[in-house]
Amino acid sequence: MIALSLAQITHVLGGRLHTAGDDTDETVVSGTVDTDSRLIGPGDIFVAKPGEETDGHLFVDAAVASGAALAIVEREVPASVSQIVVADAVAALADLAREVVGTVRGAGALRIVGITGSNGKTTTKNLVARILEAEGETVAPRASFNNAVGAPLTMLRVTEGSRYLVSEFGASAPGEIARLAGLVEPDLGVVLMVGMAHAGGFGGIEATFAAKSELVRALRTGGTAVLNIDDPRVAAMAPIAAERGVDVMWFGRGPDAQVRADDVAVTASGTRCIVSVGGESLPMHLQVLGEHHVMNALAAIAVAVRLGVPLAACVERLESVELAERWRMQPLGSDRVRIINDAYNASPDSMAAALRTLAQITGPGERTVAVLGAMSELGEYADEEHDRVGLLAVRLGIQRIVVIGAPARRMFLEAMAQGSWDNEAIFFETADEAFDYLVGELRDGDRVLVKSSNSAGLRFLGDRLGESFS
Structure with missing residues (x-):
């Protein structure tokens, strides 16, 4: 996280600061923010989030023993660490993430990519990150950190030197993507597909469409919606993009896709195809198993090309990916x-x-x-x-x-x-x-x-x- 004083963090969170030891309002912290005390190290910030099975407040001492410099809590606990008491720890995470990302974006050249879809989010996130990390410091989620806790934790890993933030947005109910994407207003938003995943929570495929389109509505004015032209429901988000004043970049296998794959062939060693962008065509061999991952790769290429990465570099980096994520093909x-x-x-x-x-x-x-x-x-x-x-x-x-x-x-x-x-x-x-x-x-x-x-x-x-x- 970027360096902030205890007073600044307290102001952002609207909380009450209780200092400990030699700390004062002006004491600066800049460590990693986490809700898992096992992942806390010296100088880090522990967020004591109440959970369904346990309560983070029970682990403040463990976080302190590991070197935590600050605890964000919903009630003060007897521990030798400065604490900021807030009404809602999860909401505090979101508020702090909005502040950190906004500060870095305002001071430099941070570009933000948001990714959603019924399937393929994590794979696409990893492919985008693989391309962009060679261009500059890139922050992307661990595993599937895409919910109300995981997404802000990823955002809070941004530093003054970060050039790209790749956020994955999942949802089990309407409004969740709007809240998460609204924290950072991405410059580019990828919608992979609208399918039956989580249909029970949304109430049907049309409700799923509305939920996924929340990312397009949350994009920064002048940004780009990266849309799957082969999925009619995703393609139907183009008018929403126009209303928001954002461009559309199409990916897919149809002839009208701006980033297109042809001659797709699937084997046990991966998938081969020809990728075309703006009149340039190159062969690509994805080691990641499955024809469906071609679409994820096209989405990643579309993002990277829009950010100025040459197609040849995109293909070379994607071909080096052996596994998209553990337990995924x-x-x-x-x-x-x-x-x-x-x-x-x-x-x-x-x-x-x-x-x-x-x-x-x-x-x-x-x-x-x-x-x-x-x-x-x-x-x-x-x-x-x-x-x-x-x-x-x-x-x-x-x-x-x-x-x-x-x-x-x-x-x-x-x-x-x-x-x-x-x-x-x-x-x-x-x-x-x-x-x-x-x-x-x-x-x-x-x-x-x-x-x-x-x-x-x-x-x-x-x-x-x-x-x-x-």
């Missing part, structure tokens, strides 16, 4: 039995993309095995969407369909209804049962996809399988 195992662990998140769109990738990368004499768990946050759409996945797995000719957990059972039932009667589809209540079956069932030449939402916990099953067949 992560290759494990060996050439003998390849495990693809993609069980960090799942939606109907990402599930379909992963299954298609499995079918595309499996060659003659090899066998496709899909290990599937539930997709969360679909609400009233859960039954029909799980049915669709079971149907798609059969239509794609997946040779073994292993479904795990009661919430995902409809995938198994639909696969059975479509004719998978001869052990092609099998159901297990637990991941441990499925593991025991798979260890005995998998054979040389198998290509195995493990796919589910985070809540199903199958990412750990994927890790176990990867170790077993390494």
Whole structure:
């Protein structure tokens, strides 16, 4: 974080300062801000956030022992550290992030990129960061830090030397993206797609469209909306951009895309295509598995090109990315039995993309095995969407369909209804049962996809399988 005095921080947060030791109003702090006491180091700022399972105020002493210089709390605690008491610790995070980013932007050349979409946010964020970090100091989220706590924590890592801030904006309800993006008013806003992810929380696909379009509405006047021309709902955000006085830069595979991919070919070693921007075309080989990641790469290139990075540099840096993120199309195992662990998140769109990738990368004499768990946050759409996945797995000719957990059972039932009667589809209540079956069932030449939402916990099953067949 940038250097600020205790008095300045107190003013920004509208709190009450209680100094400790030799501290005064003018004492300056500039360390990292975090809500996890285990990540606190000397000079850092600990935010005691009440949680559903525990209370950050119980860990102030641990933060102090690790060297915390300041605690932001909702009630004063008996600890030997200066404290600022606020009404709401999460709101205080947002207020401090707005102040820090605004100060750095006002003093220098900080450019801010916001990314949202029903799928692909984290991968795209990582690809954008990989391109931009060679241009200057770039701040981007760890993992999927995209909510009311994670997004401000990322923003607070900005320093006076930061040139780019890449923010990922997720949401489980309307208004969240507007609040988060409104803290920084991005210069560029990427909308990847509008799908069924979180549809249960939003109340349907049209409500999801409205939520994702909040990023376009939050862009700084004169900025750029980077939109997926192949998704009709994303393309429909162009009039919103015009109302806000921002340009549109289109990416996609259609002929009207300003950043376009042609001749896409998917293999077990990645995806090849020809990328075209402004009359220039170059071949690109993405090591990240999955045809759907081409769109994420195009979005990243669009951002970087708009920021002045040459296309050749974009392609070179993207080709060096071996893994977008742990548990996202992560290759494990060996050439003998390849495990693809993609069980960090799942939606109907990402599930379909992963299954298609499995079918595309499996060659003659090899066998496709899909290990599937539930997709969360679909609400009233859960039954029909799980049915669709079971149907798609059969239509794609997946040779073994292993479904795990009661919430995902409809995938198994639909696969059975479509004719998978001869052990092609099998159901297990637990991941441990499925593991025991798979260890005995998998054979040389198998290509195995493990796919589910985070809540199903199958990412750990994927890790176990990867170790077993390494």
